[in-house]
Amino acid sequence: xxxxxxxxxxxxxxxxxxxxxxxxxxxxxxxxxxxxxxxxxxxxxxxxxxxxxxxxxxxxxxxxxxxxxxxxxxxxxxxxxxxxxxxxxxxxxxxxxxxxxxxxxxxxxxxxxxxxxxxxxxxxxxxxxxxxxxxxxxxxxxxxxxxxxxxxxxxxxxxxxxxxxxxxxxxxxxxxxxxxxxxxxxxxxxxxxxxxxxxxxxxxxxxxxxxxxxxxxxxxxxxxxxxxxxxxxxxxxxxxxxxxxxxxxxxxxxxxxxxxxxxxxxxxxxxxxxxxxxxxxxxxxxxxxxxxxxxxxxxxxxxxxxxxxxxxxxxxxxxxxxxxxxxxxxxxxxxxxxxxxxxxxxxxxx
DNA sequence: CATTCGTGGAG
DNA sequence: TCTCCAAGAAT
Numbered sequence: 001x002x003x004x005x006x007x008x009x010x011x012x013x014x015x016x017x018x019x020x021x022x023x024x025x026x027x028x029x030x031x032x033x034x035x036x037x038x039x040x041x042x043x044x045x046x047x048x049x050x051x052x053x054x055x056x057x058x059x060x061x062x063x064x065x066x067x068x069x070x071x072x073x074x075x076x077x078x079x080x081x082x083x084x085x086x087x088x089x090x091x092x093x094x095x096x097x098x099x100x101x102x103x104x105x106x107x108x109x110x111x112x113x114x115x116x117x118x119x120x121x122x123x124x125x126x127x128x129x130x131x132x133x134x135x136x137x138x139x140x141x142x143x144x145x146x147x148x149x150x151x152x153x154x155x156x157x158x159x160x161x162x163x164x165x166x167x168x169x170x171x172x173x174x175x176x177x178x179x180x181x182x183x184x185x186x187x188x189x190x191x192x193x194x195x196x197x198x199x200x201x202x203x204x205x206x207x208x209x210x211x212x213x214x215x216x217x218x219x220x221x222x223x224x225x226x227x228x229x230x231x232x233x234x235x236x237x238x239x240x241x242x243x244x245x246x247x248x249x250x251x252x253x254x255x256x257x258x259x260x261x262x263x264x265x266x267x268x269x270x271x272x273x274x275x276x277x278x279x280x281x282x283x284x285x286x287x288x289x290x291x292x293x294x295x296x297x298x299x300x301x302x303x304x305x306x307x308x309x310x311x312x313x314x315x316x317x318x319x320x321x322x323x324x325x326x327x328x329x330x331x332x333x334x335x336x337x338x339x340x341x342x343x344x345x346x347x348x349x350x
Numbered sequence: 351c352a353t354t355c356g357t358g359g360a361g
Numbered sequence: 362t363c364t365c366c367a368a369g370a371a372t
Contacts, residue, residue, distance in 0.1 A: 050368040057358070057367085091356025094371075128370045148368045166351085193368055202366070203361075233365090263355070301355055338357065 011158075011212065012181035012188055018211035019191035024198070026055065027062050032187055040114040041072045043139040044102075047131045048095055055197070061090050072114070075100070076107035081257075084266050085335035093337065097266050098126025116140045138186035145177045146189045150196025156228035157200060160217035164229040172228075200224075238304040240279035243272035243296070243340075245347045246287060246312045253331055254284060254314070256323035263300070269340045271323055275305055285321050287312035294346055298339040309343050311350075 020032045028046035030036050045065060049058040064086060069075040075083070080100060087096035102125045106114055114135070115121055121132040129147070136144040152165060155175040161168055181188050199206045207219045218224040246254040260266050273282035283289060289310040296307035318325075333344055 047368065052355090052367055052369055053357080054359075054367050089357075091358090092369085094355065095369090098370080126370070130369055134368070146368075149366080150368065190368090197368080265355085299357085301357090302353080 011179050011215070012183075014211045015188055015191040015195065016181075016184055019187055019194065022194065022198075023187075023190070024055075024194060027059060027066075029190065038139045038186070040116075040135065040139040041075075042066060043135055044072075044114060044127075044131070045099075047134045047138075048099055048126055049090065051095060051131070052092060053090065057090065061087070071112065072103050073107045073112045076103040076112075080266070081268075081335075085268070085332065088267065088335050088337055089341075091338075093265055093267055095126060097260060101125040102127065114139070116142075118142070118144050134189060137189045141186060143180055143182050143185040145173065145180045146193070147173045147176055148193060150193040150200070151176050153202065153228055154192055154196050154200045154212075157205070157218035157224045158212060158216050160221055160223070160227065162227070162229060164231050166231070168228065234302075236299070236303050237277070238306060239275040239277060240306045240308070241273045241275040242279060242281055242308045242310060243270045243343050244282075244284050244289070244310050244312070245270055245292075245343060246284070246314050248314045248318055248325055249316045251328040252325035253328070254320055254323055255326045255331075256284075264337050264339070267337045267340070268335050269337065270343055272307070275303075275307075279306075279308060283310070284323060285314075285318070287314055292347060292350060296339065296342045296346055298342060300339075305339065307339070307343060309346055311347055 023029070023032050025031070028042050030038050046058065046062055049061055068086065069078060078100070083100050084093070084096055087093065105124060106112060116136070118132045118136045121127050121135050122129065127135070133144040133146045136142040137146060147169070152169070152172050155161070155172045156168065159175050161171060163171065195210070199210050203225065205224050207213050207216070207224055210216065210219070213219055216224065218227050244254070248254070254271065256269055256271050258264050258267050258269050271284035273280045289312045292309040292311055294309075296309060298305045298307070333341055336344060
């Protein structure tokens with residue numbers, strides 16, 4: 001029993017010592033040793049952006065968001081379209097919708113101050129078990145246990161757990177909880193995630209320079225790169241569709257706001273057909289449509305998409321059956337999700 | 351517990 | 362070209 005406690009204690013100490021020397025410089029991070037109090041708004045925003053998204057992709061979005069909306073109340077007061085447009089390209093757009101919902105709850109019902117406990121954070125839109133734990137630890141110094149993909153990998157290797165994910169999650173969480181220190185829990189959480197991102201990587205982990213190399217069961221067994229095991233994924237089907245880019249003679253584009261739920265929910269887009277196994281026509285209005293040479297290829301989380309693009313020029317008095325016309329000075333291609341921007345780029349290149 | 355939900359970089 | 366996968370949440 002005494003040995004186990006010493007081992008547990010040493011893991012956290014080894015991780016914090018490693019973090020003190022190797023912490024990456026990130027825009028949302030307070031460096032170890034810096035006693036500046038963390039801003040819960042910035043911790044929250046970064047954690048939501050980092051959900052299933054790489055540090056490299058998040059960096060510039062985080063800087064733009066915090067420059068444009070320095071506080072949660074600023075964000076809460078922003079028009080929906082502005083926030084969705086700023087999020088465009090980052091993916092998983094339900095995050096942006098929930099981000100706004102959460103900001104408005106915090107601004108309207110909490111006086112602009114985030115709650116500081118795991119349970120109350122968990123109750124907010126877009127904050128799940130991981131983000132509630134990360135905010136508790138990083139923003140509020142509480143010894144909560146974070147379990148993200150990095151921590152899962154580090155724990156599976158440290159304890160050489162061969163049970164495949166996601167079934168292994170409860171056991172991995174128990175391992176992670178046993179290691180979480182009362183001291184500097186925020187730095188510790190970031191240390192384990194940094195380790196997973198830079199040393200204990202999925203494919204070829206750098207075990208030789210790992211601060212836990214002497215006590216990692218998988219490293220000792222020589223199978224670190226084979227862990228964690230995962231249940232195999234389904235193959236992605238291919239769907240097809242047609243998308244319509246119409247520009248009025250005054251330059252205005254015919255566009256639509258996608259419904260809040262479902263794929264690309266809440267985002268700006270071009271009108272078009274459903275996306276199904278076989279392509280189909282669904283022009284938004286009667287016009288002299290021209291088939292654009294080429295096609296748009298895009299891969300979502302669970303299917304490949306091939307889009308045929310049609311273009312048309314419409315008379316100045318044209319009125320849409322659905323959607324709306326967006327004047328050229330109000331149309332920013334950067335407001336589009338990537339698949340819609342690809343269609344725009346294809347049309348513009350002709 | 352399984353499915354839905356983006357994107358871009360790495361290998 | 363193709364698969365994997367990254368600081369997950371909601372349903």
